[in-house]
Amino acid sequence: MFERINKIKKKIKEKLSYSILKDEKIDYYNLPCPEESASFLSKLTFSWTQRMLMTGYFRGPIQMSDICDLPDDVKVQKTNPILDDIDFGNSKWPLLKFIYTNFVTKNKKSIFIVILCAIFSILSPLCLKYFIKYIQLSKNEKTFLTGLGYCVLLFVGTFSYTLSQQFLYWFGMRTSLHVRGALSQRIYEKMLKLSSSGGKKYSSGSIMNLISTDIGLFADFFWIGHLEIIIFPIQITALLALLCWIVGWSGLVGFGVMIISLPINTFFGSKMSKNLMLSLGYSDTRCNLTSEFINGIRFLKLYAWEKLFLDRIEEQRRLQLKYLYRRVIFAIFEKMLSQTTNAVVLVSTFSVYSINNEIELSVAFTAITIFVNLRQPIMRLPEAIHNLLGLIPSAKRVESFLQLSEIQTQPFINFNNKSINDDILIDNGTFNWNQDNDDYITNNGDNNNNNNKNEIKKRLIEKSEEEYETTTTTTDDNNNNNYESYLLNNINFKAPAGKLTIICGVVGSGKTSLVSGLIGEIYKVSGRVNTPNKISFTTQQSFLLSTSLRENILFGNEMNLERYKKVIEACCLAPDLLQLAAKDLTEIGERGINLSGGQKQRISLARALYANSDCYILDEPLSAVDPEVATHLFNHCIQGMMNDKTRILVTHQLQFIPSADHIVVVDNGKLVQGTYSELKSKGIDFESIMKTKKLNIDNQQQQQQQQQHDENEIIDENPMKKSNSLIESNKLINIDEIISDKHDSNLIEKAKLLVKEDKSEGAIGLHVYREYFKHGSSTFFFIATCVVYFFSQAIFQMTDFWLSTWSQHKLQGKSDSFYIFYYIIFIGLFIVTLVIRYFMLAHVTFSASKNLHTSLLNSVGFASCQFFDTNPSGRILNRFSKDIAEIDLLLYDLFSDVLYCGSTVVFAICVMIYISPLISLPFLVLIIVYNIIKNIYAVSSRDLKRYESITRSPIFSLLQETFNGLVTIRSYQQQNRFISMMQDHININLRLFYYSFSIHRWIGVRLEFISALVVFLTAFFSLFNSNAGFSVLSVTTAIGMCTYLNWAVRQFVELEVKMNSVERIESYINTPKEGNRFTIDNEEEGEENMINLNEKWPSKGEIEFRDVEIRYRPTSEPSLKNLSFKINSNDHIGIVGRTGAGKSTVGISLFRMVECSKGSILIDGIDISKIGLHDLRSSLGIVPQDPFIFSGTIRLNIDPFNKYTDSEIWVALEKVKLKSTISSMPLKLETMIEEGGDGLSFGQKQLLCLSRTILKNSKVVLMDEATSGIDYVTGDLIKQTLLENFNDCTMLTIAHRLDTIIDSTKIAVVDKGELIEYDTPINLINTKNSKFSKLVKYQTDFHKENEKNF
Incomplete structure (x- = not known):
């Protein structure tokens, strides 16, 4: 039977799919936004989004080709120029003032909607008041049409209010996108203009943090917060006026409670803002260090310094979390005060009112409805205020960046x-x-x-x-x-x-x-x-784009x-x-x-x-x-x-x-x-x-x-191994054969290095939530938190039930004080459970945030080099900046809202069904309709949000690349091209957000309609209920449920969206690690396979390559093949060959930066594949071709583990001719160096790296073009230093300058990944037609020619 039903459903879906998607082959990507040509009714109901929604539901996952263009007014090209007129000297908060003046006030539709919301917020309580009076009439005084008319009025009043809120969100979102796009683009353009001194104050990580976190706060606030600050005071004033009309001056008592709570709320908000500002400062530093870590990961692995750097990042994270935790504590106090204020307002108002008046149904429940409508603005006004206060430090940070000094243009005279x-x-x-x-x-x-x-x-x-x-x-x-x-x-x-x-x-x-x-x-x-005018400039450290x-x-x-x-x-x-x-x-x-x-x-x-x-x-x-x-x-x-x-x-x-x-x-x-x-x-x-x-x-x-x-x-016997010079x-080579516009697309795809960013399909899996709760504490603890939330809301729901009993005096002989006493008891229990639930949830979310970052950091930190080769740094940093920020700042509030609103809705439905069982059938129909709408919406919503997350990565990647190549980009006058590229990236990201938000409104309007229908049906069935108190209770519960249902759905959707950040982080947490960090003795493998390393390993420095083959990727051609040779203890080996021949691969293979696909490498007779990576790399020394200098002191760069005394460090610096340079700096060894060693020349950076190796005094040392950036005179002195300090070490020197390796014990000549010659320098020179002899002859002839020229 079920199979037959499924077949029927499948056929229906296929037919619908054919009729709805008959034009699915159209590429919508370049077509204009359908909103711009939509009818008024389509705009009112957001039906213009249905084509995309149906595509996602019937065909499958949404593709980028299904998503139309942005409206012109939202594009960065239109919004960014508005910021040209900003004057940073005209006020205390110039950026916020300018945005309000030029973005908010120009959105006149949103201001009109604000007024409508305020009007409709008082319409619903008024309709309810007259409906209750009608309910209390005798049967003879009632007519069915009059009752039906009141039901319709309740429907219209409820739907009008909630529909106006949907459009308030919609127009607020457009302002948010205007601000977000304009500021993001302006920050990027400013970065392109930064002077050298201005650039030193910000790293790429800091700028990424500005866009991901600070601009994110701008976008969140100017989505709805800026309107809430306006509308909530208006709503509160209007509703309080209505309340005073209903309950007289007693309403002012409740109003007085609210007034008293506002300064306290503001205090908590300011504390939250202050702690957020402090946490953002540490977040900047953390992102800077993370960016530096990712950019220098190869060097850190070579030095076995990953743990050191990870600890530095974790220390900044610890300090960031310290202030985030304080912020959460103050947020809990603020939420407790808001919820407690609502309860105290009810108690105080009805207590004072009951002194001189009888509590009647029309008074009690109209007042409750007013308080329900007041609850949201009262709760969220302080939140909006502290969001504004929290935005101020972010605004200051953006202002500071935008006011940095720029490179000069006018003083230079360009001739043409x-x-x-x-x-x-x-x-x-x-x-x-x-x-x-x-x-x-x-x-x-x-x-x-x-x-x-x-x-x-x-x-x-x-x-x-x-x-x-x-x-x-x-x-x-x-x-x-x-x-x-x-x-x-x-x-x-x-x-x-x-x-x-x-x-x-x-x-x-x-x-x-x-x-x-x-x-x-x-x-x-x-x-x-x-x-x-036109200059071509090449930097010493080459800048290349991905x-x-x-x-x-x-x-x-x-x-x-x-x-x-x-x-x-x-x-x-x-x-x-x-x-x-x-x-x-x-x-x-x-x-x-x-x-x-x-x-x-x-x-x-x-x-x-x-x-x-x-x-x-x-x-x-x-x-x-x-x-x-x-x-x-x-x-x-x-x-x-x-x-x-x-x-x-x-x-x-x-x-x-x-x-x-x-x-x-x-x-x-x-x-x-x-x-x-x-x-x-x-x-x-x-x-x-x-x-x-x-x-x-x-x-x-x-x-x-x-x-x-x-x-x-x-090794010169095989004629096939002989190679022409470069x-x-x-x-x-026939250049026409290799340069052509016609290439095999499959071959190009195979040759791609970067992998596409993963995009999950379907709903956020339960495993994502499970992993989140596991990082937070446990799934059981979270379930316990949910139980407390439901129990807490059940107690609060009892207050309305008790008020209904009170208003009808069902308990005969009981005075008002009796009802007030138990009312206070219920409120007290609610406050206690309130405290417990908030702290339990804070424990889950805060612990999850902390542990997720730690797991992410460790997984990325110890991932293989291939992971970093195939994932651009911007993509990785997106996880550490935007995704972590969303988990830190948003998930607590989202979980709290979902549990709070969700439990309220569940109990509201239970109350309504208990009072009017007949409503169950229409409820079932509405639930089925709601489920269909939700399923249609969910597919596209998830896909759009995932695309929105993915399209952030190109923004960060381009920003990172631009920051690294600023000098090159500016010298080639390519700023406009890169600005255009960034505009495209931002517009695409805004496009995904725009359509994601538009379908939120599509489901929002429909849910509002269903909620209003619930109110109508509840009111309609209450017409036939003989218990007036219960009838009124069910209607007020339905009205209250509308607000909570829609907010619960909105927040649940937002929660699922933000859980995408957890999903993305989990995907990186599961990144395969490159191998065991430490050597493990495994006796089960037998004595012949046991590894017995002592502290002095390697003591001899003997190295042997046995048939080694190395591939950087499984599908790529081998970079080294059939490599077999032996290096004796204390030998100095020179490795030569043309660029790209595989010399550096030979060197880094000793460090297992790339694992052997075949063969093995032995050091002192031990296969290095069985040695832990940290043990191996920390035992070897290296001076890399591209020197790595990280931010911190000179001392930290030379001796990060504080193993050596000052005198030992100064001796090492003297040996590399840097002593006088460092000693002339203001703070000597404690002088701070910027990221990348700004302020040091390329040669000085190489010498600093050399001093590390001299201090380390390893038995095996690799010198990879260690003196390429050093002049001849200094090079000769360094060469003498190397001979003196590494005489009793095995040293491999990769060099192009033969004078640096001519005194080596042996020379290894590498070409096309193969060892073609290996012997002493003199034997190779005396071997006719050897590759090395040709190189020597060439250089000798070259120097003779130079002598003639000189």
């Missing part, structure tokens, strides 16, 4: 025609990184700077370790916690038009500050800067296929593209995580070259590539396609200096410049420095003893 002197010039320029610290600048520098040439000469040719140390000029900024990089004081600079200018100097000399001054990234205090390689090169420019191919060839990218699955359409991970350092630099160079600018400013573009590739890039890019353009090259590669038309030597912010011969005549001797860089092959040959050929392990490969 040849009639003027188009040399790039700085004339008497004084620059400072801190825009707010102009007083520090002095103007006593020598304009020509010639007096500094002897000092610079000395620094350039100084070779003594005792005499040479890099230095930095620092300033005390306010509280001495920040320090400034170099100040450029009264400098003159010239870069001749159409010529090559090379800027050189030691580490931290001020080179980057100089080029920053040219592109306007540093604050110009005085002087003149003359630059062209998109295809092609898009990273085009960077918003139109595709010119011929030029594009030339750029690819010039930048030697063809061999790299050949290895990628989808060639240049392959997706690059965030910050280029799936590329080598050299590949990233060449893509950045290709971007600059493709832009075809008037001027190219290149900051160290050749440091991460081998000499042969560097020469190719110099000849074919800088001196090739860029020829005849103005080129400014910042480099430590002094071999290119003879090719420069103009040379600028920078040291300590002072300049000496001229042609090569002019500088040589001034005593600047580049040749003596270059001679120190010659490969010492003769000494190698003299020191090398003859060894047996079979002991040398020369340059040769670049020449052999």
Whole structure:
């Protein structure tokens, strides 16, 4: 039978689906909003949303193609310009005042609805008063039509009031979207304009927190809170006037109770606001640290510092929760006071009224209805007030951000025609990184700077370790916690038009500050800067977007296929593209995580070259590539396609200096410049420095003893393993075959790195609630909380029943004092249970919030690197910011409202059925109708909300990427493109919210109609009830139920929506971890598999690779294959190969950053796959290619676990030539560093990382291009330091500069993931046609050529 019914239902649904969805193939995404063309009736009932609702219900999950466009007035393009007129100096709260003036007051429809709500709020009690009087008439005085007329009046009065509330929500929502979109976009645009000093005050995490939390509070308040503050006082005044008319001056007693409670409520609200403000401050810091943690996760894993960083985040979370808990306590007091006030108002009013008057049904229950209508405004007015008070600190935070200093534009002179002197010039320029610290600048520098040439000469040719140390000029900024990089004081600079200018100097000399001054990234205090309109700029640390390689090169420019191919060839990218699955359409991970350092630099160079600018400013573009590739890039890019353009090259590669038309030597912010011969005549001797860089092959040959050929392990037998150089490969590749607009879509999909964000289907599962309650305490405890809520509301419901008894004096012989006494008893019991239920719920929600964050943090913190490769940081941060904020701030109130309103509705239905059993049948019909409506609504509502959550992630991802690449974006003048991208992201997110809210109103209107029908039916059936008291009780209960039912449904829907945040967090909590952190001895596996690590492991430092194969993804090609070689104790191994050959993969495989898909790696005879990750990584040392500096003190960056004394730290700093730099800072080791090491040069960051490794003194050390950002002189000194400190260690050095590894014990040559050569340097040099000998020959010939040039 049931099968037959299901078949019939299925057929009906199919027929309905066909008729309703006959146009389902239409792409609605680009069609205008249907509201704009809807009829008045359709707008009144929100029927214009039905096409989407039916699509979701009949066809299945809603797709983005089913969702039409936003109305034009809601789009960011219309709302954001309104903020242009804001004046931050015209009031105490300028932002709030401006929004009220320009957003709220212009929404005239909402103001009209406010007035209607106030009128309709008194209509229902008036209708009830006359209905009760009719009920009390004798049978002879009653007529059916009169009674039916009163029933209809009750229906109209109830429905009008609730319908007006729905439209109040609707128009309030539009204001909310206006404010939310405009402020979000304005914050992003402000970020694009931030000056260097302004940017230091905010990290990407702080800005994300502004948008997710602070703007979220704006959106919540300006949805309904701003109207509630207006409407509630009006409603309260109108209802109190009506109350006084009903009960006389006794109503003023209740009013007096309310007046007394308001200041107390306001006090609690201010305390809530204060604690919220304090918690938001810690939330900012937590989000900053979390952002920093995610951005630096690879480095933290390499150092085994995850737990340290997680503890720092948890400490901020603990402080945040401390104030959030206080806020919850004050919220409980505020709720208790509001509910208690309602009860006390009733007691006081009826007690005073009963002194001189008889309590009658019409008086009692009309008064109760008034109090029911008063209950919501009285309860929520203090909440609206404290929401406003809570918004003030958020408004101040947004105001502070919007008033930060911006980069300069006016002081720079941009030329665009040849009639003027188009040399790039700085004339008497004084620059400072801190825009707010102009007083520090002095103007006593020598304009020509010639007096500094002897000092610079000395620094350039100084070779003594005792005499040479890099230095930095620092300033005390306010509280001495920040320090400034170099100040450029009264400098003159010239870069001749159409010529090559090379800027050189030691580490931290001020080179980057100089080029920053040219592109306007540093604050110009005085002087003149003359630059062209169009500049291409490459940063030392490459900026790449999480998109295809092609898009990273085009960077918003139109595709010119011929030029594009030339750029690819010039930048030697063809061999790299050949290895990628989808060639240049392959997706690059965030910050280029799936590329080598050299590949990233060449893509950045290709971007600059493709832009075809008037001027190219290149900051160290050749440091991460081998000499042969560097020469190719110099000849074919800088001196090739860029020829005849103005080129400014910042480099430590002094071999290119003879090719420069103009040379600028920078040291300590002072300049000496001229042609090569002019500088040589001034005593600047580049040749003596270059001679120190010659490969010492003769000494190698003299020191090398003859060894047996079979002991040398020369891997050069297989001709298939021999490889062309990158340059040769670049020449052999047919560029037309790899660059095309026609690509296999399946291949492109396979080559995508990022995974789509998960979107769950169907209702929020019970398992999500179960997990939430489990994190809160237990499901049983929550059920107990629900029982207390129901018991509490049952007691409160008894007060109405008792009042009905009182008004009819059913208990004969009892005085009013008897009724008052028990009335007070009921109220007292209600207050007691009120306290218990609120604290029980607070325990559940607060504990869940705390434990969910901890679980999320630990799961993400110890997830595999692949997780971070495939999920952009913005998406991850969305969980830690927006989702956690919703759980922290909203779930307590939502659960409380659902339980409170839900229990009230349940008991109301029970009372009505008990009084009028005949109403059960219509109730059943209405419940079926309600269930159908709810099911239609639920499918689309869930999908829209999930899409709304998912579409937030691109906003945060773009914000994160923009923050990381601000300098590049501004130098390419791409701000408008990124602004447009952000507008699109915000509009899409607003679109989902708009339609989600519109279907809320669709179900809201229908539920209001059903609720009004319930009132009508209850009143109708009460006409036939002989007990007037019970009849009136059922009607008043039905009227009260309308408000609670609709609020319960609304809050339940909102709860389900917000539980989506829990669902999203749970999905990350279940992220697979990368492996055991600590080594586990497992005796069950047998003695041969037991791991017995001692504290000194590894003691020998022997390393063996056995047939190792490594894949970054299961479906990707192996990055390493058939890798087998052995490293003896204390060997120093140099690893060379072209960029992208797999050198870094060899290094990080020792740390198990990527697990072996085949084979094994042994250290001291132990398979590292059986060693805990923390034990393994903490036992090894590393200096990474891209240095990682996190926010905190210098000491924390060097010695986070406080293992070493000050003297040991200073010794380490002295060895890396940073002692004088750090000692000149205001607070020495306690000086604070910003996120990413702002204020330190790239080379100084590398040296700081090197000091960590020297302190750690590990037996096995990996140096991954550790000195690529360091000048030759400092590099020689560091090389000597490495030999002294790591002489008794096994050291693997990955390098492009052969002079850094020529003295190694052995050389490993890697190409295309295979080891093609492995032997001592001299044997490889003497082996004919070996790859390494070719590299050495090339560099030797190159240096000889340079000597001739010099």
